[in-house]
Amino acid sequence: MPQEKSKLLFVPVSGPVGSGEYYRCLNIARAMARRRDNVEMHFLLSRHAEVERESRFHYHLLEKTPTLAGTAVERCIDRLQPDLAVFDCSGRKRHFRRVKQLGGKLAWISNRPHKRRRGFHPQVLPLLDLHLIGESCEPDPALTRIERGLLKLFGPARVDFFTTVAPESVADPDELPLELPEQYAVFASGGGGYEHLGRPVPELFLDAARRFHEATGLEVVTVMGPQYRGGINSDNRVHVVEALSTAALGRLLAGARLGVLGAGFMLSSQALAARIPMVLTAVGGRDQPGRVKEFDAMGIALPAALDAEALSHKALELSNDPALARQLVEHASSVGICNDVAKCAELLLELID
Structure with missing residues (x-):
């Protein structure tokens, strides 16, 4: 039986x-x-x-x-x-x-x-x-x-x-909805359902991504999130992805030069598992401001205000300082985050x- x-x-x-x-x-x-x-x-x-x-x-x-x-x-x-x-x-x-x-x-x-x-x-x-x-x-x-x-x-x-609790495996590259550039940054707020000053948070991240791309020339993939309710699904300056599975997001993060991310537990966990340098901002939820402060104090992420200019400025700082980027990743590894x-x-x- x-x-x-x-x-x-x-x-x-x-x-x-x-x-x-x-x-x-x-x-x-x-x-x-x-x-x-x-x-x-x-x-x-x-x-x-x-x-x-x-x-x-x-x-x-x-x-x-x-x-x-x-x-x-x-x-x-x-x-x-x-x-x-x-x-x-x-x-x-x-x-x-x-x-x-x-x-x-x-x-x-x-x-x-x-x-x-x-x-x-x-x-x-x-x-x-x-x-x-x-x-x-x-x-x-x-x-x-x-x-x-x-x-x-x-x-x-x-x-x-x-x-952290991240996917046990990541997707194959051909499962992603776009062909990844050789070098790129990821801008993602998380699920995408939060608003800030009456505007969907993913759109603030998209603005920051555009500014960062214009300043550096580096390709950017912006993930709007499954709970985003706005109407933007494409852009003529940066790559826009509406939503990704957790395995596909893991693949995207794993290949990124840096991430500009919302401070939700799962998204920050996936970034730590991917071992990438990141800029972190609180986009909603009572736990996120504390997480930003803790990651900053531990030297494993750069904090930023929830503002397009502030996010792009911190991303630019990280992009222009390879030693700082390495330091963030090394600190995350040294404290046993896995x-x-x-x-x-x-x-x-x-x-x-």
Whole structure:
């Protein structure tokens, strides 16, 4: 008889803007499926999230992000009865309790201080089997004294750390929607759904890309993002790409001379995994200003204001100073930042062995 498949349910934050949690879960799910063929992947996702989807995975659409979707999440949990549910910065205690009542394992992923604290809440911690904490800016992460005390009182969840979660492999060059120049820079804000001063952020990045190209002559690829709602899809000075899969974006970044990027967790993770020098700016989300400051303090990215002139100026500074570019990449390598997607996948698979 064929072995029954284990059901895995991923519940990331999702909506019309911001998609890093979803792409983190997607990368982990793909890595898990690569290691185990008897798993069935399900995602709970806001119907307003314009994101890449994997055809072999199952999607269950909600009217809102899972934290705000209430009973719709519980109904889906009841229907699927997952062997493992992975909540990434989303969900409510009653959702967690329902998973456990049905006999499933429960994992929580956090990469922001207040989400990390939630994983140690006395009403949440006893329900968890695994808490994965993202600490891309901490070379030697550790639990605090209070967290260790809470684990003793309310455990026994396993707690582990990861630095970045990027695709395990990148696309072949012929899978990209354009033929890449020999040398180029990448300007990408992220998902593309945020606005700044009433204007879509990707268009600010496009303006910065034009200025940088005019000043240097270097080819530029600008990625508008899957959640961009403006009407620009081409330009007579720089290359414009509407959206890319995570694997294709990984390929694009891997060959770039430099990147000018939004400070979302997933995009900055992919840039670190690609080992390219970058200019980083906060485009939205409460975590991004802090990440820009941390990357700057660690010497692994140049900070910039969210302004076309400021972005192009910092990119020009980086382009004109090869020693600085090398230094940024070397610092990122020296603090142990690496792609932990395989580690996360294997820790989650252990829960259903």
